[in-house]
Amino acid sequence: MEDVARAADVSRALVSLVMRDSPKVSPEKREAVIRAAEQLGYRRNRLASSLASHRTHTVGVLLSDLHNPVFAAVYDGLDDRLLDTPQRLLVATGRTDPDREAEAIWTFLDLRVDAVVLVGASVPDALIAKVGERVPTVVTTRRVDDAPVDSVLTDDVAGARAAVDHLHDLGHRDIAHVASPSHLGHHDRLDGYATRMRELGLDPFVVEGDLTRAGGARAAHAMLDRDRVPTAVFAHNDVTAIGVVDALTASGLDVPGDLSIVGYDNSDLAQLGQVSLTSVDMRSEELGRTAADLVLERVGSPPLDGPRLHQLHPVLFERTSTRPVTPRDR
Amino acid sequence: MEDVARAADVSRALVSLVMRDSPKVSPEKREAVIRAAEQLGYRRNRLASSLASHRTHTVGVLLSDLHNPVFAAVYDGLDDRLLDTPQRLLVATGRTDPDREAEAIWTFLDLRVDAVVLVGASVPDALIAKVGERVPTVVTTRRVDDAPVDSVLTDDVAGARAAVDHLHDLGHRDIAHVASPSHLGHHDRLDGYATRMRELGLDPFVVEGDLTRAGGARAAHAMLDRDRVPTAVFAHNDVTAIGVVDALTASGLDVPGDLSIVGYDNSDLAQLGQVSLTSVDMRSEELGRTAADLVLERVGSPPLDGPRLHQLHPVLFERTSTRPVTPRDR
DNA sequence: CTGAAAGCGCTTACAG
């Protein structure tokens, strides 16, 4: 900075002001400083600047899984909204392992990010609460109550109901659900499914999966191994749904000929022509935009009101993986 | 730190040593310090620590596109290798926009990361050279010559030849290539295709695409609009190939009945049961692991030898999107 | 292991 000041023939204080984009610098001096900096290849050390100012202008985004495009969509929403602000996004992932996610979150805290956004995180509520006490935190695709963090998610109960209703309207009565009960933040999909099934006078049939394609395939095999093979399957996310379809097809069954499948997320994958999966859109980008708005409200403001909860309304997108039930000849 | 020292009844210097995992601290004192830190909720400020030590123990990874799973695979390779080192990964993306990628890279530099890894970046060579002068840099899936940066990539000429040979072996003679000539780092695939076609006495037929599904669809339409419709298409990446298949299928053609398709990358997408795309595996994870090794060699060492280049050998994976040519009745 | 000092590269606040 000293060097730049000397080259531009101004004071070090002025260089600092220019670097911080202060409005109280004359255009001429600003120009001179910028030119000198460029010539010397000078770039402000953000480490030092952040240490002194207590602001990093950085928000840390934890993406649950880089292989699942639905999280990329949430990222896009965040990015759209933060583009015209001074905040920069830094992302990390724990590759769906809770311990490594926790580690990534602590790295964000150690780096003193201005805010943290959790996208599909699988860490326990207690940890999220602790994080919320240290830095503005918003969790997406999941809700955390009784903690100083904002939640923004889709109304999954409504989404699951929409999926069941869609299949019911097509005449399906034997509707299985692939859920991941052990996975945090996915209870609502299961609840919505079970509740709606009972309301319709149908028996819920839940098979365990996880958040991967392999889990979907395993769930499909578990279904086939029983004597009761459903005519339709509602999977708790698209990746799982695709795993179900793969396994079913490999077993000689036709989708949607023999079974109809509904996914959840409406990610890029569901939209692939060859996949064409009917799916509940969880409004991923909007989730990201809303999260960004919450971040902007919190960052740099004194702790305002208590934790907030935003729920978006899901929308079912019908594609070719579902069709009216055909009577089984057996 | 002072507080922790007081609570543990040791000196501030000792706390610093413990935080840096120094071996010259007795187990008892170490325990006491760790306990005190935990109790006070103390975490070392990495901003301050990095500023003083000139090391951030952080490598910045620029991923070209979070929606393309092939980059996630490279990330996985990096992560595998860096897991047991003190280095932490921070990722950023420019969403395939060169200007935004450049911005993300500068953010890494401003943060003083120990190294930068570029995965599929679309910024110009000149910028990469400038980055390499400031920090150890390795670029993957692309090579940069005449610059102080390491390159690790697949032998794309060989990969393209393998794709052409595969189709040729199946009897195809009319083989189109969807390329993205404007896109940096993809010349070799085009060159390999064109060279091999000529060697086989065939006419190269190149259609322009980009790196997206939409680009593939546009390329497919461009092919259909001509009077010469090929019997096979080799697309320069999987996403493009899928776009081609989608558009072809929507136009009433069958893949592989009417046209065979080969992709490049062998990403998650190619492996989906419903997509089942024959694809050239670019060994993405191995790319990541190799990049990590190069980073580790450079970080903290005095500038050793000159820039290095690692080339991996691609492998074609045959799936159901290709089959022997069937004579056209026209 | 302690203690005291200097320094990392900035920002902040203020007098002029």
Place this chain on the structure above:
DNA sequence: CTGAAAGCGCTTACAG
């Protein structure tokens, strides 16, 4: 706009 001072929270190097 300048100049000088204090401080951000650490690390480094050293004497004891």
